[in-house]
Amino acid sequence: xxxxxxxxxxxxxxxxxxxxxxxxxxxxxxxxxxxxxxxxxxxxxxxxxxxxxxxxxxxxxxxxxxxxxxxxxxxxxxxxxxxxxxxxxxxxxxxxxxxxxxxxxxxxxxxxxxxxxxxxxxxxxxxxxxxxxxxxxxxxxxxxxxxxxxxxxxxxxxxxxxxxxxxxxxxxxxxxxxxxxxxxxxxxxxxxxxxxxxxxxxxxxxxxxxxxxxxxxxxxxxxxxxxxxxxxxxxxxxxxxxxxxxxxxxxxxxxxx
Numbered sequence: 001x002x003x004x005x006x007x008x009x010x011x012x013x014x015x016x017x018x019x020x021x022x023x024x025x026x027x028x029x030x031x032x033x034x035x036x037x038x039x040x041x042x043x044x045x046x047x048x049x050x051x052x053x054x055x056x057x058x059x060x061x062x063x064x065x066x067x068x069x070x071x072x073x074x075x076x077x078x079x080x081x082x083x084x085x086x087x088x089x090x091x092x093x094x095x096x097x098x099x100x101x102x103x104x105x106x107x108x109x110x111x112x113x114x115x116x117x118x119x120x121x122x123x124x125x126x127x128x129x130x131x132x133x134x135x136x137x138x139x140x141x142x143x144x145x146x147x148x149x150x151x152x153x154x155x156x157x158x159x160x161x162x163x164x165x166x167x168x169x170x171x172x173x174x175x176x177x178x179x180x181x182x183x184x185x186x187x188x189x190x191x192x193x194x195x196x197x198x199x200x201x202x203x204x205x206x207x208x209x210x211x212x213x214x215x216x217x218x219x220x221x222x223x224x225x226x227x228x229x230x231x232x233x234x235x236x237x238x239x240x241x242x243x244x245x246x247x248x249x250x251x252x253x254x255x256x257x
Contacts, residue, residue: 016056093186115231117171126170133162197244
């Protein structure tokens with residue numbers, strides 16, 4: 001690991017925080033997931049601090065989700081995770097209905113871009129993953145007019161979420177995939193609420209499936225503009241569904257009192 005400009009000479013009481021910030025810069029710019037940090041002794045000598053200070057700095061980085069620590073082993077760089085950001089989004093969306101509307105405005109930017117890039121870059125495996133999730137939505141929905149159990153509805157929304165995640169991954173942009181991972185829990189909550197508005201507007205789950213099919217068709221046709229238009233139209237409908245649902249008397253949200 002090259003320290004370069006990230007090298008520091010720090011003293012207590014801010015030593016652990018200063019070292020953790022220096023290490024964070026190195027981890028994020030120079031190190032790959034799975035790589036081990038140097039030993040505590042090496043880091044202590046490099047930063048001119050005690051091994052206890054290094055231990056505290058490493059724990060701070062573990063708390064930020066940058067490192068994984070196993071007893072008796074060196075700390076290892078973790079795969080990026082949207083967990084912390086996801087916790088924030090989940091809290092906001094569950095306790096402030098405007099949070100769901102804010103989230104869909106963000107989706108209009110991110111997911112239109114995902115669909116645009118997926119139409120250009122999706123591999124066969126990427127397209128197959130999108131198709132698989134769409135088929136899962138069809139199977140969960142059943143025949144038109146057929147009553148749907150709570151379990152089936154949950155499966156439908158899980159595959160709906162999987163469809164959008166597969167599009168994000170097919171875009172080939174790792175940051176989009178990371179952001180979508182962070183949004184996944186509040187998105188699923190929003191899907192249950194949106195369905196109320198979808199029903200109120202006289203739409204069905206099969207209309208939703210048709211909207212997803214148009215997105216997939218455009219990606220398969222390698223038409224970036226059509227994919228963007230199809231995703232934008234679908235999300236605008238979802239926005240209308242949310243607004244309609246949130247204007248109704250409050251009901252128990254899925255998994256939330």
